[in-house]
Amino acid sequence: MLIYGANGYTGELITRYAVERGMRPIIAGRNETAIRALAEKHGLGHRVFSLDETAKLDAALNEVAMVLHCAGPFSMTSRQMGEACLRTKTHYTDITGEIAVFEACAAADGKAKDAGIMIMPGVGFDVVPSDCLARHLKDRLPTATDLTLAFYGIGRMSHGTQATMTMNIGNGGAVRREGKIMPVPAAWRTREIDFGEGVVKTGVTIPWGDVSTAFYSTGIPNIEVYTVAPRSAVKMMKLSRYLGPLLSTRPIQRYLQSKIPPGGPTDEERAKGKTLLWGEVSDEAGGRVEARMECPEGYTTTALAALNIAEKILAGNFLPGFQTPARAYGADLILELDGTVRENITANG
Incomplete structure (x- = not known):
C-alpha cells in the first residue's frame, strides 16, 4: 500500500x-x-x-x-x-x-x-459513518424516497480540513432532488436535530459528500445533509451567498488561508472528542424510520x-x-470500529 x-x-x-x-x-x-x-x-x-x-x-x-x-x-x-x-x-x-x-x-x-x-x-469520516447509516436506514425502509442525515462533531478541525472548507466557501450548497444534485444557497435550511441523551442542536444544510454517495449506496433520490455549526459560521455561510465571488478571489483566499492555524487536534483532544450522527428516511406512503449513531472523533x-x-x-x-x-x-461496516454504537429509533407509520 x-x-x-x-x-x-x-x-x-x-x-x-x-x-x-x-x-x-x-x-x-x-x-x-x-x-x-x-x-x-x-x-x-x-x-x-x-x-x-x-x-x-x-x-x-x-x-x-x-x-x-x-x-x-x-x-x-x-x-x-x-x-x-x-x-x-x-x-x-x-x-x-x-x-x-x-x-x-x-x-x-x-x-x-x-x-x-x-x-x-x-x-x-467522509463518508463511512454517514454512508453506513444511510444504508442501514434504507434496509429498514426499502421503499424510502427521502433521506436526511446530520452529524455533530465534538472536536477541533485540522489545517487541511479548514483549508478545503475555506477554498469552497463561495460555492454555495447542494442537495439531491429526484436523483439529481441541485445547487442551493449556502446554509439553505436549518432544523432541530435530536442526537439523543439530551443533545438537541440546530443543524444547517451543507454540501457534504453523502449528497453524492448516499444515492449510489441506497438509490434514494432525495437527500439532504446537515451539520451543527457555530452561529458565527452559519452567518458567514449566509453572507457568502452575496460575497461568494469576492471570497473566491486569489487575494482574499490567500488572506483567509493565512489565518488558519497549523496542525490539528492532539491525541488527548481526539480521545475526548466524539461524533454523533442522526438519520431519517421516509416514503410516499407516510412510512418513516430514524436511527442514531455515535463513533470516535472524526480524525480517529x-x-x-x-x-x-x-x-x-x-x-x-x-x-x-x-x-x-x-x-x-454493507451497513454494518462502521460497527467494525471500536467505540461505534448504533441505535434504532421507533418508526412512525
Whole structure:
C-alpha cells in the first residue's frame, strides 16, 4: 500500500495507526524533508514526487496493490492520482468529502471495471459513518424516497480540513432532488436535530459528500445533509451567498488561508472528542424510520475506517469499479470500529 500525502495531519495519523496495526506501507509526498523524517521515524520505505511527475507516480504505484490518497484538496489532486491508478491497475482510495470528486470517480466506473480495480473515494469520516447509516436506514425502509442525515462533531478541525472548507466557501450548497444534485444557497435550511441523551442542536444544510454517495449506496433520490455549526459560521455561510465571488478571489483566499492555524487536534483532544450522527428516511406512503449513531472523533474515525477498508482490499475483498463504503461492505461496516454504537429509533407509520 502507498500512502500519498503521508506528511499531512491526517496522513501522518493514518501512517502511525497503520504501523501500530502491523502494516508496512510505503509513504510518499512532495515534501522530501517531512516524508524522509516520517519514514525514518517508523522504519518505512518512502518516495518523494509531485503528482505532476507522471513517471515517478506510475513507478510508485506499480510497487503496490492500492493507494490511500491523503493529499487534498482532492478537487485539485484526485484526477491525477485516479488516472495513474487506472494506468497502473492500482486500487484507488482517498479521504475526500467533496461532491465533485465523488461524481468524477463515479464517472470512471467503466474504466475501473475494465482495469479490474476498485475506486472508492471517501474511506474516512467522509463518508463511512454517514454512508453506513444511510444504508442501514434504507434496509429498514426499502421503499424510502427521502433521506436526511446530520452529524455533530465534538472536536477541533485540522489545517487541511479548514483549508478545503475555506477554498469552497463561495460555492454555495447542494442537495439531491429526484436523483439529481441541485445547487442551493449556502446554509439553505436549518432544523432541530435530536442526537439523543439530551443533545438537541440546530443543524444547517451543507454540501457534504453523502449528497453524492448516499444515492449510489441506497438509490434514494432525495437527500439532504446537515451539520451543527457555530452561529458565527452559519452567518458567514449566509453572507457568502452575496460575497461568494469576492471570497473566491486569489487575494482574499490567500488572506483567509493565512489565518488558519497549523496542525490539528492532539491525541488527548481526539480521545475526548466524539461524533454523533442522526438519520431519517421516509416514503410516499407516510412510512418513516430514524436511527442514531455515535463513533470516535472524526480524525480517529478517518484513520480507523480507512485502514479497515485497506486491509479488506489487500486481502482481496473488493468489487471492481466505483464503489461506496456501504455498497461494497454493507451497513454494518462502521460497527467494525471500536467505540461505534448504533441505535434504532421507533418508526412512525
